[in-house]
Amino acid sequence: MTIRELKHNLENNIVVNQFMIFRADELFTPQQYVIKIAELSNKLINDCTLDMLVNDSDMFGENELTLDVCYLDDLDEFIDNMQDKTYKIIVTKKISDPSTKIKYSDNIIEFNKLEEWMLKDYAYSLLPTVDRKNIDWMLEAAGYNIYRIQSELDKLLIFEDVLRDDLLSDLRANGMFSDISTFTIFSFTDALIIKDKQKVLAILKEIENIDIEAVGLVTVLYKNLKNIISIQLGKNPTPESTGLKPNQFAAIKYRINKYNTAQLMKVFEVVTTIDYRLKNGEMPADLIIEYLYLNLLLA
Amino acid sequence: MIGQDALKEYLNKSNLDTFPRTLMLLGEDGCGKHLFCSMIAEKFNMSLINITDNLKMETLDSIMTSANVNLYVIDGYDITIKEQNVILKFLEEPLKNVYIAILGYNKNQFLDTIANRCQVMTFKPYTNEELKGFIDFECDIDKLLRIARTPGRIKILKDYNMSEYYSLADKIISKLSISNYANALTLYEKIPGVKDDKKIFQIFLNVLTYVARDKILAEDSNVNYLWYESIVDLCKKAQVANVDYKYLFDNFLSNMWRKVKVNDN
Numbered sequence: 001m002t003i004r005e006l007k008h009n010l011e012n013n014i015v016v017n018q019f020m021i022f023r024a025d026e027l028f029t030p031q032q033y034v035i036k037i038a039e040l041s042n043k044l045i046n047d048c049t050l051d052m053l054v055n056d057s058d059m060f061g062e063n064e065l066t067l068d069v070c071y072l073d074d075l076d077e078f079i080d081n082m083q084d085k086t087y088k089i090i091v092t093k094k095i096s097d098p099s100t101k102i103k104y105s106d107n108i109i110e111f112n113k114l115e116e117w118m119l120k121d122y123a124y125s126l127l128p129t130v131d132r133k134n135i136d137w138m139l140e141a142a143g144y145n146i147y148r149i150q151s152e153l154d155k156l157l158i159f160e161d162v163l164r165d166d167l168l169s170d171l172r173a174n175g176m177f178s179d180i181s182t183f184t185i186f187s188f189t190d191a192l193i194i195k196d197k198q199k200v201l202a203i204l205k206e207i208e209n210i211d212i213e214a215v216g217l218v219t220v221l222y223k224n225l226k227n228i229i230s231i232q233l234g235k236n237p238t239p240e241s242t243g244l245k246p247n248q249f250a251a252i253k254y255r256i257n258k259y260n261t262a263q264l265m266k267v268f269e270v271v272t273t274i275d276y277r278l279k280n281g282e283m284p285a286d287l288i289i290e291y292l293y294l295n296l297l298l299a
Numbered sequence: 300m301i302g303q304d305a306l307k308e309y310l311n312k313s314n315l316d317t318f319p320r321t322l323m324l325l326g327e328d329g330c331g332k333h334l335f336c337s338m339i340a341e342k343f344n345m346s347l348i349n350i351t352d353n354l355k356m357e358t359l360d361s362i363m364t365s366a367n368v369n370l371y372v373i374d375g376y377d378i379t380i381k382e383q384n385v386i387l388k389f390l391e392e393p394l395k396n397v398y399i400a401i402l403g404y405n406k407n408q409f410l411d412t413i414a415n416r417c418q419v420m421t422f423k424p425y426t427n428e429e430l431k432g433f434i435d436f437e438c439d440i441d442k443l444l445r446i447a448r449t450p451g452r453i454k455i456l457k458d459y460n461m462s463e464y465y466s467l468a469d470k471i472i473s474k475l476s477i478s479n480y481a482n483a484l485t486l487y488e489k490i491p492g493v494k495d496d497k498k499i500f501q502i503f504l505n506v507l508t509y510v511a512r513d514k515i516l517a518e519d520s521n522v523n524y525l526w527y528e529s530i531v532d533l534c535k536k537a538q539v540a541n542v543d544y545k546y547l548f549d550n551f552l553s554n555m556w557r558k559v560k561v562n563d564n
Contacts, residue, residue, distance in 0.1 A: 222546065226484065233479070233480045235481070265556075265557060268549075269550055273546075275542060275546045275547070276539060276550070279539050279541050279542045280539050280542075
């Protein structure tokens with residue numbers, strides 16, 4: 001079967017029940033296929049890579065409930081451990097021995113390397129309302145690494161359509177961060193601004209292990225708060241008077257009045273104190289996020 | 300160099316063997332520390348190399364292997380503790396061809412272990428007569444000399460209209476209580492020249508201090524004292540290395556807006 005045929009079957013919800021060997025340089029695309037196959041087969045994915053490595057003869061026992069998948073660097077090292085069973089997929093980077101290729105030619109599906117144009121098409125399809133120059137910038141900043149791209153797309157898709165293009169434009173124009181963890185910063189600050197405790201907690205869990213630039217968090221939060229203040233507390237605010245673009249102005253209007261006037265001032269003072277406290281040694285950088293959470297959400 | 304006769308005399312009497320290898324030059328911003336370093340380099344025929352932006356162990360390694368006699372200058376104004384520890388390594392192992400000048404405002408900016416390893420030379424405050432020698436443009440000299448006490452600061456203010464600073468400072472103190480909060484937070488951008496040179500902010504703080512003091516002399520009121528104390532506190536905070544002046548000033552304005560509104564009510 002070719003990848004085209006497999007894709008066609010999956011797109012038409014045809015369950016594929018045969019032993020397959022996915023040959024690919026990177027795992028992202030094969031993994032998407034595995035997920036889809038499992039979904040259509042109504043099975044749980046069972047990663048039995050370790051079983052394969054320790055040569056457990058029961059590893060591919062019949063199990064109606066699971067789709068067994070193995071991830072290998074070189075198939076030929078473990079070829080003797082394989083059995084032709086249904087509901088099994090092997091994902092491998094390399095098939096060295098030509099005789100293996102011949103023997104399993106009907107089962108091997110070759111995944112092409114993800115080219116830049118493919119990644120662009122993918123991103124464009126998910127962000128139809130965003131300026132493609134901004135998307136291209138994001139792809140380049142992510143190094144055309146599909147994992148990074150997917151991670152950043154997931155975060156960007158949290159925001160409403162109208163905000164996505166502005167977010168990317170802002171980042172691009174300011175050129176402040178080369179590290180795309182800024183999207184994480186935006187998700188977090190956005191959740192703080194709209195006082196969405198659940199979202200904040202969810203993002204906190206997610207960013208626990210990410211090396212987020214805490215000072216960058218303060219910069220973005222400061223900017224967001226100033227924009228909100230200019231509209232919520234400004235006298236007859238308009239895009240012209242606030243210096244915001246019309247769609248930015250419209251988007252930010254959705255975010256006002258989550259804090260009342262006194263709270264907003266207090267929150268602003270909390271954020272503008274952080275830089276001094278950091279540089280004065282009063283507060284370590286790794287406490288910034290908790291500090292913001294406590295002071296902003298409990299304001 | 301106008302003024303600083305003691306320093307100039309010391310330099311004139313020194314030779315390469317007697318001149319200290321590690322020097323700490325302390326003085327207000329714009330007092331002539333860099334100029335003095337140039338004078339040292341010229342007298343002893345050294346190359347002047349500023350390594351402030353390259354305070355890493357790799358830089359020290361390359362310095363150690365240099366055959367030339369060089370004066371290495373470090374601007375210590377915004378220096379972090381980590382960078383100071385790198386300098387300490389540098390100071391602990393001085394080489395024959397290496398002369399080091401660390402520049403700063405005062406000794407408190409530096410670890411004791413660094414200051415103890417340096418010959419400390421402090422620039423004396425300039426007299427009015429000495430400073431007048433640097434004023435070659437039209438201005439209110441008295442007002443200028445109140446806020447610019449070094450040649451460097453006088454030079455910065457040459458390009459700006461000083462009365463605008465006084466006018467803005469006066470407006471802030473007199474009118475913050477009746478201003479709109481959102482508008483008040485735009486005041487940092489209204490300081491002339493602050494976007495181009497952040498040293499202007501330090502000069503503006505001097506202006507703010509003098510205007511607040513003059514208001515107390517004119518009217519001995521609680522709110523005037525509040526302004527003066529708050530500005531003095533702001534000036535202290537602005538001395539912290541690398542602090543962002545925009546956040547600091549916005550925080551100050553937000554605080555003052557709330558306090559003066561309460562006072563008015």
